[in-house]
Amino acid sequence: MKTAVFLAAMASSTWAFPIMDDPKTAQMAREFLERYQAGPRDLSNDPLGISKAQTNCGPTPCTQSPAASNIRGPCPGLNAAANHGYLPRNGIATIEQTISGLEALYNMDPILGAALSAYAVATGGNVLEGVWSIGGPLPEDCLLNGLIGTGQGLSYSHNAYEGDVSIGRNDIYTNNGDAHSLNITKFEKVYAVSGAENRYTLDKFRARFEEVQDESIANNPYYFTGAFSTVVVVPAAYNFVINFMSNHTEEELSGYLDGYNFKSFFGVTGESGSFEWQRGQERVPDNWYRRPTSNQYTAPDVFIDVGIGYAAYPNTLKFGGNTGTPNSFVGLDVANLTGGIYNAQDLFEGDNLACFSYSILQEGIPDFASNVVNGLSAVTSLVNKYVGPLVGGLNCTQISGQSTELFNDFPGYKYSPTGPDTNY
Ligand code: HEM
Structure with missing residues (x-):
């Protein structure tokens, strides 16, 4: 089961794996996943060489470039935090995620982290969902039911x-x-x-x-x-x-x-x-x-x-x-x-x-x-x-x-x- 989750994550377009940047490799991973889900569950051969390609950080590399679907914006401190996984890599965060991520990476006081992120939710995020975007508008599909509409994100909070x-x-x-x-x-x-x-x-x-x-x-x-x-x-x-x-x-x-x-x-x-x-x-x-x-x-x-x-x-x-x-x-x-x-x-x-x-x-x-x-x-x-x-x-x-x-x-x-x- 763990392997299936891992492969699903690798094949999914919302996760950015450097070794998946190559579309051909990504396609192979998807096909492999389909085969894995459909039939024999023998992974002993590791036909994609996934094991060899892994870094010492395990399934999720410790540093990585954002995928095309990931949001980045005007703040280099937040962009770097998201690129290293201290904030969600998709660039959409809750107040709690912001507090803990910025304290861990930069040693920002939690009360300051709470105030900065709450203000971001208020000015350009979504209060009902409690999320904000470190860059452009929140995509509708990240919101529950997709019915609530979008905030414009930090980039458009002039x-x-x-x-x-x-x-x-x-x-x-x-x-x-x-x-x-x-x-x-x-x-x-x-x-x-x-x-x-x-x-x-x-x-x-x-x-x-x-x-x-x-x-x-x-x-x-x-x-x-x-x-x-x-x-x-x-x-x-x-x-x-x-x-x-x-x-x-x-x-x-x-x-x-x-x-x-x-x-x-x-x-x-x-x-x-x-x-x-x-x-x-x-x-x-x-x-x-x-x-x-x-x-x-x-x-x-x-x-x-x-x-x-x-x-x-x-x-x-x-x-x-x-x-x-x-x-x-x-x-x-x-x-x-x-x-x-x-x-x-x-x-x-x-x-x-x-x-x-x-x-x-x-x-x-x-x-x-x-x-x-x-x-x-x-x-x-x-x-x-x-x-x-x-x-x-x-x-x-x-x-x-x-x-x-x-x-x-x-x-x-x-x-x-x-x-x-x-x-x-
Ligand atoms: C929740 C926390 C944070 C929020 C909401 C936030 C928000 C922003 C916003 C709205 C801007 C644009 C301001 C402008 O017009 O110049 C900005 C810029 C900037 N932020 Fe942050 N920020 C946060 C944390 C941080 C941290 C931790 C750092 C440093 C590690 C940082 C460093 C910067 C820098 C250097 C700029 C100016 C970038 C430039 O002009 O090129 N910020 N931030």
Whole structure:
């Protein structure tokens, strides 16, 4: 029976076995399976040489390329996790799978994993099924009964989760709705910040964030910032590169990130000047060790690191956007956005940044909930259940009179393309 399950898995198109990449071998496996199911059950000859082709990981190879049906998206950390089986290889995960997979691979604090994945379910997944996609729209056939409709996935969660000014992806408006494919020219620029010492740091990445903002303002007529995605998620992603992708060795316990590790996680091969992005091939580098077990990266750490970045590079804290042409940036005052509760100075005192971030997240819910299938109350209660605890213990002043209506003047605020039915 075990053998039958194994062969069925090998022959099935939803499982990706490197040795099955060859269509002829896959066909042979299917025929062998049919023969096995129909008749004599003598496997002693191993006519396909499956035994010899296996790695030391058993039936499922430990690293593998995604199959054509597998979903990958804008986040190299998640793509690599799925490629190594820490997340389901098909790219569709539950909250529980995300919590355990990201804790095992990166030592992400479970509360942070829960909040990030619940928000993904809420913004572009399926609340009833409790699943989300790390890339494009959820395929209907993965949902029970196939009747519930689909969320658009991370790739098409613009302004809810995905935002402008990414490390290596284009602003969505300037790339015809594709903010998930790596732009190798942009990657070249961030790659270069390691300098002669071949080391990336939080500070170098924060400085690069400011440069990319300036590039977006100069080139993207729909550049927009002010939502949770652009104020928290995007700068947090810059910090994630250093905090989660650094290699922690005996010699360098605090971790280091060099060009080799950076390229591997981003699925890039070749040398500077002739880099190539290998779509879907994001890999945890060989001989790589995650951050220490005793030092999980937590939700408060996310806000502290984002806050340090804004304090060190104050120009990067922006609310507003371009008004339809490049270089037309109009900024909004934090005080006007928050009914006078916060201003740009005291935003970094105490718990203010975390409190403010949660309130702009909540403000955005009606907008993204109207785009997806889940319904406002289901989305709100999911967010409250998993994201709410992050601010539960904080000292937050209730903001009333907060107004995102001020954002309506910016065309980038409402721009929200939906995805083609592709896996990437
Ligand atoms: C459930 C957990 C996670 C979720 C929901 C998530 C979601 C996202 C989203 C929506 C983006 C697009 C943001 C943008 O527009 O730039 C993104 C980008 C990114 N994420 Fe994640 N992420 C998660 C975990 C991680 C982890 C663990 C890492 C690091 C190991 C990581 C590293 C990155 C990086 C480096 C980018 C920027 C990619 C680029 O611009 O080229 N993320 N992530």
